[in-house]
Amino acid sequence: MPQSSALSQRGQFRAMYMGLKNQHALEHTPVILCEGDSWFSTPLAMNLLDWIVSPAPEDEARGVPQFGKGGLFFRVERSGDQAAPQTDHPKRSMFTRDNVDDLIGWFTRYRFDAVLLSAGGNDFVDTWLHDALAGRRGLSASQAFDVIVATGRYEQVREAYAFFVEAFHQARPDVPIIAHTYDYPRRIGGAAELGLRNLGAAALLKKSVGPWIGPNIETVIDGGIDAWREFTRHLIDGFVERVLEPVKRNPTFGGMFDYVDLRGQLTDDAQWNDEMHPTEAGFHQLAGVFRAKLISRLPLAKR
Helix, strand or coil: CCCCEEECCHHHHHHHHHHHHHCCCCCCCCEEEEEECHHHHCCCCCCHHHHHHCCCHHHHHCCCCCCCCCCEEEECCCCCCECCCCCCCHHHECCCHHHHHHHHHHHHHCCCCEEEEECCHHHHCHHHHHHHCCCCCCECHHHHHHHHHHCCHHHHHHHHHHHHHHHHHHHCCCCCEEEECCCCCCCCCCCCCCCHHHHHHHHHCCCCCCCCCHHHHCCCECCHHHHHHHHHHHHHHHHHHHHHHHHHHCHHHCCCEEEECCCCCCCCHHHECCCCCECHHHHHHHHHHHHHHHHHHCCHHHC
């Protein structure tokens, strides 16, 4: 079975697409547009999208369903990007009008079969989380979550999601748009492990990556690691209940927006590289869940 192709250079994507079209191979080859954050782009290891694009040899040997005769993935994801617009770093927001208009141009020019999204995790951590909880002390996990809800952040992210989905749905109503939840973090306060194994020579130039959660809650939420994990579970459940579910249930989108529920899959600390990113093996496990959803939404001829 041919390997899939993942291209972020637009000229390369155009050339590959036209080559498949000239060979009449598009009839069986899924063409996927991917926009997202570090779960699609982290260089620390094979990430969630890497495993979908390039299945493990043991998966192929066991006959795990892949994508027709390979697949063509147009990848524009970038680590650190957020869903909601930002005033201080507007270019780091995925769902701005400029970025959406740019992607819609490609989306309408070429025949895509699905859109994959990974967005929202960065909107609730790091500097934003620090500012949201500034001055608070002695809170329980539930009380801290109530503070987050009161900021209106979930509404901001939901509106950004709806803006993106509506634009793509209006452009091509027959194309499914698939997002995902995040799994529940375990290594709260843990920075990413950087080394030649997962970053290559780039590891020599980086000092650290993260943490993005622990330092912002450890003096705010009482109860230690168990309470901190409870708080992050609240954050992720809130993202599902207040962002993904309302967008999925919106009748305007005709059932074409869906998400993959990845919660509760990785329950061992060893499956996490840091606070927010699974290990390569962890992403591999999650990719199997995501892949099944994606395949089920593809046209029959391309499954």
